[in-house]
Amino acid sequence: MNVADKKRLLREMLFARRFEERCYEAYVERKIGGFLHLYPGQEACAFGVMEAARPGRDYVITGYRDHVHAIRCGADPKAIMAELYGKETGSSRGRGGSMHIFDVEHHFMGGYALVGGPFPLAAGMAKAIKMKGDDDIAICFLGDAANNQGTFHESLNMAALWELPVLYVCENNLYGIGTRIDRSTAVVEQYKRVSAYGIPSDQIDGQDIEVVFKAAQKAVKHVRSGKGPYFLELLTYRYRGHSMSDSNAYRSKDEEKMWSKRDPIIMLRDRLIEAGEITKDDYKAMDTEILDQIEDDIIAYAESSPEPKVEELEKYVLAENDPWVRGGKN
Amino acid sequence: MAELMYWEALRRAHDEEMANDPLVICMGEDIGMAGGTYKATQGLYDKYGAERVIDTPISENGYTGLGIGASFLGLRPIIEIMSVNFAWLALDQLFNSAAKVRYMSGGQLEAPVVVRSPGGVAHQLGAQHSARMEKVFMGIAGLRVVTPSNPRQAYGLLKSAVRCNDPVYINEHELMYNFKGEVPDEEYFHPLEGSEVAREGKDVTLFGYNISVHWCLQAAETLSQQYGIEAEVVDLYALSPLDRAGIRASVNKTHRAVIVEEAEAPVGVGSEVMAIINEECFFELDAAPVRVSAANVPMPYNHTLERAAIPKADDVVAAVRKMFGK
Incomplete structure (x- = not known):
């Protein structure tokens, strides 16, 4: 990872952080409805892994904490914010919401709201890639608590059995909503659980993007070379509650303080400042620029976009004018 | 017009659709090497190979989800669930993923999967092997449900279901695989709507x-x-x-x-x-x-x-x- 890459990643992660913080404000202002799951604290996971992959080409799927993964794949942040506002210009035309961001053009195959739901979907995409003979891979980002679903075990078994090109990334933020991992999970170290299926795995620091990138390079190479699935456990932390309806009262201030010292953005920023590659003022200027962009471009776009038409309530339930519904060529 | 058994009609539809489109695959428990519990895929494993006629582990929600994920990228999976009683386990993926993905993606993504499964009361199979679940499937927006009463419908409905871009659930019956009936000799696609x-x-x-x-x-x-x-x-x-x-x-x-x-x-x-x-x-x-x-x-x-x-x-x-x- 060269200096230019690091600078770019610093900017991308900061943008993601500010985007999510602005979502928080918009939610408080009741511009955004429903459930909202925010990403601050975990940025090095999505950006570090995708830096080693091919964003926009490899197929990415995740759970409901999905805005930032979509952005990294190439989705337009304006369309995502418009989606959160429920507008027709939103990425899912206002039909999906925060938990269902999609950008199929950039191979971001969706955010899904059933914990563990994407595990088999990712394996299925990998099956299709393998059958077509492409060298793309499927990447599935989920949290640690999803690993207690049956789909985790069923999917790992099939992915290993059929040597499917899928990378499972476990963003272990230590909590399943409000229940700490050691209170829900017999084996706390998630990377150990996949050894039951003969899948290679690593547990690494999910806060240091350079560490994540390096581990992801190895994992992506393994998967892309046709050797079957790989599992990465990234130790990370979310700063906010599980969703906006979570009071976050179950964590100690000491614990939060400890993790805040390992902030992925601050760590990379300080490293670049120490190396003399940027100054504090450069960083501040960049931050201001990002905040202006979010306000002037993104929020303004979401605010001014039209609502979906009620007459189109039933659009997208079924395929339109599918000839086979009428028996095709008969 | 030839007289075929219900299972033979299904087998013919599978075979023709697999021959027509290399992206059509079949998945399910015992459907490959063993030929299928109801013989609907008999001989297809030898003809099309293990990559396309897939013997799955007993993981109904897992392999149904896998088929749905494959359909996102253009494959046309025909998923056989050995008994509709086991389909309860796959309802999460079928309802939450396949039936809703077109809508919640604003029309960007679709899941053209076919799930076939026999329900009904056979002979003394007891409470957990006699479910009639069509009522459960037919209330879900985004999912088509058809149920053939004869070999002609079994053949033609499966063929249309494979080509349709919506997810289709085909409700079959344990006792009907040996029912006989006339099936057109030429290729036939049955409408998925109507009566x-x-x-x-x-x-x-x-x-x-x-x-x-x-x-x-x-x-x-x-x-x-x-x-x-x-x-x-x-x-x-x-x-x-x-x-x-x-x-x-x-x-x-x-x-x-x-x-x-x-x-x-x-x-x-x-x-x-x-x-x-x-x-x-x-x-x-x-x-x-x-x-x-x-x-x-x-x-x-x-x-x-x-x-x-x-x-x-x-x-x-x-x-x-x-x-x-x-």
Whole structure:
């Protein structure tokens, strides 16, 4: 990872952080409805892994904490914010919401709201890639608590059995909503659980993007070379509650303080400042620029976009004018 | 026109669709090397190979989800779930992923999967192998539900389902795989919507689907020969969406309706058809519509209790006689 890459990643992660913080404000202002799951604290996971992959080409799927993964794949942040506002210009035309961001053009195959739901979907995409003979891979980002679903075990078994090109990334933020991992999970170290299926795995620091990138390079190479699935456990932390309806009262201030010292953005920023590659003022200027962009471009776009038409309530339930519904060529 | 068994018709449809499109795959428990519990994929493993005719582990939700994920990237999976009772385990992926993905992506993504599974009451299989689950599937927006009553429909519905861009659930029946019937020699695609008049009549409409069509046809013969009542039999091969126009047309003609279902009455095909009759042709009715349904019990093992729990042709005859005061 060269200096230019690091600078770019610093900017991308900061943008993601500010985007999510602005979502928080918009939610408080009741511009955004429903459930909202925010990403601050975990940025090095999505950006570090995708830096080693091919964003926009490899197929990415995740759970409901999905805005930032979509952005990294190439989705337009304006369309995502418009989606959160429920507008027709939103990425899912206002039909999906925060938990269902999609950008199929950039191979971001969706955010899904059933914990563990994407595990088999990712394996299925990998099956299709393998059958077509492409060298793309499927990447599935989920949290640690999803690993207690049956789909985790069923999917790992099939992915290993059929040597499917899928990378499972476990963003272990230590909590399943409000229940700490050691209170829900017999084996706390998630990377150990996949050894039951003969899948290679690593547990690494999910806060240091350079560490994540390096581990992801190895994992992506393994998967892309046709050797079957790989599992990465990234130790990370979310700063906010599980969703906006979570009071976050179950964590100690000491614990939060400890993790805040390992902030992925601050760590990379300080490293670049120490190396003399940027100054504090450069960083501040960049931050201001990002905040202006979010306000002037993104929020303004979401605010001014039209609502979906009620007459189109039933659009997208079924395929339109599918000839086979009428028996095709008969 | 050749006479085929129901399973042979399904096998022919699988074979033709796999030959037509290299992206069509089959998945399920024992469907490959073993040839399939109901022989619907017999011989296809040898013909198309293990990559396309996939023996899955016993992980219904997992392999259904895997098929759905594969369909996102253009594959056309036909997923066989060995018994509809096991399909309960796959409802999460079928309902939450396949049925909703087009809508919640604003039309960006679709899941053109086919899930086939036999339901119904066979012989003394007990409470956990006798479910009739069509009622569960037909209430889900974004999912098409069809249920073939004969080999021609079994063949043509599967062929259309494979090519349709919506997820389609095909409700088959444990007892019907050896039913015989004529299937066109040439390629045939059955519509996924609508209904068929299986027997013309003028006095009363008997609505059936899947196995209950056969009970209705038997009952119609008895009613004609012994009681002079000419019953029309309407085959509701499409359960979602139901054929409102077809239901209305027949009731407007006969002014009486009996709905015959193998399933328990609550929240079922019968209640739905009755609601449609109410909404569409209430003032055409000469008598209150009647349901002939199964007892609302977990299916008993005992042979006599089992027969008592599900309807038969005689029950349909009795319901019509009561309606006519005969």
